[in-house]
Amino acid sequence: MDDEPEIRYITRRMLEKAGHEVSEAGNGEECLQKLKAEKPDLILLDVMMPGLKGWEVCRKIKAEEKTRSIPVVMFTVRTSEEDLEESRKCGAEAHINKPFDREKLLETVNRILNG
Amino acid sequence: MKIRVKLMLTSLLVAALPLAILSPLAISVSKAKVEESLHHNLDHDLELAWLQFYARGEQMKYGMLQAAAERHIKAWIASRATEALRVQMEEWKKYRPYVDIWMVVDPEGRVIARLGSDKMGDIFYHTKIVERAVKNKQPVVSPELFPWDVLREEGIEAMAGEYALVLLVATPVLDEDGDVLGVIITGDLLNGDSWVPDSVRQELPEMQMLIIQGKEVISSISGEEGSSVVGRVIPSDALEDFAAGRVHRGMEIIEGTAYAFIGEPIRNLEGEVVGALAVGVREEEFTGLMGSVERTIAMVAVLSFVVALGLSYIFGREITTPINKLVDATRRMSEGDLRVRVKDTRLEGEDELGVLARSFNHMADEISQAHERLRQAYEELQKAYEELKGIDELKSNILANVSHELRTPITIAKGTIELAMGEEDPEERNQLLKVALNALVRQDFIVEDLLEAAKFKNGKVKLNLKKVDLAQLINQVISVFEPILKEGGLKLSVNLEDDLPMAKGDPQYLKQVLRDLMSNAIKFNKPGGEITVEAREKEGMIEVCVSDTGIGIPEDKQGKIFQDLYQIDPSPNRRYGGTGMGLAIVKEVVEAHGGRVTVESEPDRGSTFCLTLPIWRNKDGQDSAGGRRAGDKVYNQKDA
Numbered sequence: 001m002d003d004e005p006e007i008r009y010i011t012r013r014m015l016e017k018a019g020h021e022v023s024e025a026g027n028g029e030e031c032l033q034k035l036k037a038e039k040p041d042l043i044l045l046d047v048m049m050p051g052l053k054g055w056e057v058c059r060k061i062k063a064e065e066k067t068r069s070i071p072v073v074m075f076t077v078r079t080s081e082e083d084l085e086e087s088r089k090c091g092a093e094a095h096i097n098k099p100f101d102r103e104k105l106l107e108t109v110n111r112i113l114n115g
Numbered sequence: 116m117k118i119r120v121k122l123m124l125t126s127l128l129v130a131a132l133p134l135a136i137l138s139p140l141a142i143s144v145s146k147a148k149v150e151e152s153l154h155h156n157l158d159h160d161l162e163l164a165w166l167q168f169y170a171r172g173e174q175m176k177y178g179m180l181q182a183a184a185e186r187h188i189k190a191w192i193a194s195r196a197t198e199a200l201r202v203q204m205e206e207w208k209k210y211r212p213y214v215d216i217w218m219v220v221d222p223e224g225r226v227i228a229r230l231g232s233d234k235m236g237d238i239f240y241h242t243k244i245v246e247r248a249v250k251n252k253q254p255v256v257s258p259e260l261f262p263w264d265v266l267r268e269e270g271i272e273a274m275a276g277e278y279a280l281v282l283l284v285a286t287p288v289l290d291e292d293g294d295v296l297g298v299i300i301t302g303d304l305l306n307g308d309s310w311v312p313d314s315v316r317q318e319l320p321e322m323q324m325l326i327i328q329g330k331e332v333i334s335s336i337s338g339e340e341g342s343s344v345v346g347r348v349i350p351s352d353a354l355e356d357f358a359a360g361r362v363h364r365g366m367e368i369i370e371g372t373a374y375a376f377i378g379e380p381i382r383n384l385e386g387e388v389v390g391a392l393a394v395g396v397r398e399e400e401f402t403g404l405m406g407s408v409e410r411t412i413a414m415v416a417v418l419s420f421v422v423a424l425g426l427s428y429i430f431g432r433e434i435t436t437p438i439n440k441l442v443d444a445t446r447r448m449s450e451g452d453l454r455v456r457v458k459d460t461r462l463e464g465e466d467e468l469g470v471l472a473r474s475f476n477h478m479a480d481e482i483s484q485a486h487e488r489l490r491q492a493y494e495e496l497q498k499a500y501e502e503l504k505g506i507d508e509l510k511s512n513i514l515a516n517v518s519h520e521l522r523t524p525i526t527i528a529k530g531t532i533e534l535a536m537g538e539e540d541p542e543e544r545n546q547l548l549k550v551a552l553n554a555l556v557r558q559d560f561i562v563e564d565l566l567e568a569a570k571f572k573n574g575k576v577k578l579n580l581k582k583v584d585l586a587q588l589i590n591q592v593i594s595v596f597e598p599i600l601k602e603g604g605l606k607l608s609v610n611l612e613d614d615l616p617m618a619k620g621d622p623q624y625l626k627q628v629l630r631d632l633m634s635n636a637i638k639f640n641k642p643g644g645e646i647t648v649e650a651r652e653k654e655g656m657i658e659v660c661v662s663d664t665g666i667g668i669p670e671d672k673q674g675k676i677f678q679d680l681y682q683i684d685p686s687p688n689r690r691y692g693g694t695g696m697g698l699a700i701v702k703e704v705v706e707a708h709g710g711r712v713t714v715e716s717e718p719d720r721g722s723t724f725c726l727t728l729p730i731w732r733n734k735d736g737q738d739s740a741g742g743r744r745a746g747d748k749v750y751n752q753k754d755a
Binding site: 004005006007009010011013014017048077078098099100101102 | 518519522523525526527529530531533534537547550553554602
């Protein structure tokens with residue numbers, strides 16, 4: 001999930017190349033809506049978005065019985081210690097800083113999916 | 116001690132001191148006056164006593180003068196008819212029982228006849244009185260002393276004391292030629308005789324009268340009161356005065372009652388003191404009068420004291436009530452009540468209290484004003500501090516925002532380039548590189564925005580003013596936003612007035628201004644919302660307005676949105692990106708052109724930003740029409 005279409009685009013490309021199936025959402029509401037129908041193996045969440053913020057979406061996912069078990073990875077330009085703490089508090093499994101590189105993204109995703 | 120109490124004590128003291136000093140003075144003066152008048156009365160009483168004292172003498176004198184004129188009396192005396200004279204004297208005595216001594220003597224003083232005994236031929240004891248009567252051929256009255264044994268011949272029993280005091284009258288009897296034939300002697304024994312005192316008392320009731328002889332009282336009023344006094348020994352100081360022929364004043368207690376006495380010596384023919392006469396009034400009359408004088412003065416003093424107390428209470432209240440008001444006001448003010456003022460009709464005068472009250476009120480005004488100024492200054496400071504604090508917070512948020520804005524294109528560029536590097540299909544690769552390029556262009560815009568803002572802030576901008584076709588410029592800018600409008604499903608209306616005059620401005624900056632307004636209108640719009648761009652000539656300027664139907668701006672934030680780096684929701688989780696420099700730059704640019712930026716907005720209904728720009732004037736002063744009417748363009752597409 002990201003409000004920037006270009007970022008969704010490149011993330012999708014990178015993940016699809018690595019053999020993952022990708023479903024996109026442009027904002028938090030859309031993301032939560034989609035989760036009612038789909039059950040992904042992992043969710044990537046941008047923090048700064050119009051509408052629901054990434055951390056709130058994360059908390060909602062973790063609060064819902066059905067979606068609690070899905071690992072969440074926050075990715076954002078916000079890299080301060082407080083921001084990392086906020087990600088941990090909402091229950092996210094990992095945190096990827098933007099700008100990210102493909103290796104780091106795939107490494108984190110694979111580690112969580114396999115671990 | 117309270118002022119009121121002090122005032123009262125002071126006035127009491129002021130009232131009491133003169134009273135304390137004056138009252139005894141008044142009492143003693145009054146007493147002296149009363150005493151004087153009483154003594155005066157006593158003197159008067161004494162005169163009356165003297166009259167009574169000599170009244171018997173006069174009686175005897177006139178009686179014997181009559182007798183001496185009778186022929187047979189003269190004949191009997193000339194012929195020494197002792198027996199006939201004795202019979203005659205007995206006859207006389209019947210009518211004058213008070214006369215104790217009766218005798219007839221010849222001009223040499225030899226006794227011719229006496230009533231008390233048969234003795235004849237002896238010389239009368241008081242020769243001088245006979246000599247005087249013979250010499251003057253006139254009756255003589257004189258109080259004289261007799262030893263008691265001398266009076267035995269006159270048939271008088273001796274009484275207490277050394278001498279008897281007798282009022283003697285010697286009446287000469289003359290023949291036809293005027294020669295003295297003999298002298299009739301009559302005498303009234305005063306010892307034990309209460310007639311004189313009684314007759315004085317008849318005139319003056321309550322009066323005491325004493326006849327003194329030697330050291331004691333020989334006569335007083337009749338009755339027990341008088342008999343208790345007769346024989347009483349007279350104090351030596353009185354006797355000394357009498358012996359020296361002086362008047363004496365003194366006190367004597369008779370039957371338990373105190374009397375004030377005045378006494379005067381009784382003198383005989385020769386002027387010798389033979390006794391004393393004294394009259395007295397009850398001491399009570401003295402003391403009673405004195406007492407009433409004292410009581411009156413004391414009453415006046417007490418009354419004055421009470422009046423002073425009352426007056427001091429009333430006048431004290433006149434002073435202390437306003438003072439208390441002042442004290443109360445001062446206390447309240449010291450407790451922080453700055454509104455307190457002193458109000459009292461007694462404090463409006465020109466006296467010290469009035470001046471004090473006015474000074475106090477003036478001071479209170481000054482303090483209130485100073486306090487108010489301080490409070491305002493404090494509030495301003497507080498506000499400035501809050502603002503500064505806000506700005507400080509803003510700055511750190513801005514930093515986060517700016518970094519987000521900068522990092523997003525980098526993220527895109529980095530990701531696409533990475534993908535492109537691994538892409539073998541050339542068309543696909545080109546597409547990826549194009550996205551990367553766009554991201555970099557976007558980044559460039561952002562950097563430029565920031566730099567422009569900084570330049571404007573530092574006043575380093577120089578506008579390159581030209582003739583600008585605003586309609587053309589607006590269409591150019593709109594065309595850039597077409598893809599974004601499509602993506603957001605936003606409807607755009609462009610409504611430009613026909614024959615819009617050319618504007619005077621810097622096209623580069625004006626483009627940026629319009630771009631900023633457009634991007635705000637898009638950014639803060641709702642999905643499926645509308646954007647309207649209008650331009651018209653208005654009041655000698657060109658007005659351009661950009662409206663949206665977005666979230667709007669709360670009224671209290673409308674003034675702030677043109678500030679540097681201001682974002683309505685500066686939290687890190689804010690919905691809308693952007694550096695926050697946009698509107699600040701818009702305002703700076705438009706005002707540098709001589710125009711104004713205004714905003715009208717209602718939360719949840721949308722905002723309208725309008726700006727005015729000057730019209731381009733040719734040198735002949737004509738404006739130049741040349742605006743091109745742009746057709747409405749509608750972008751309406753579902754979200755991808």
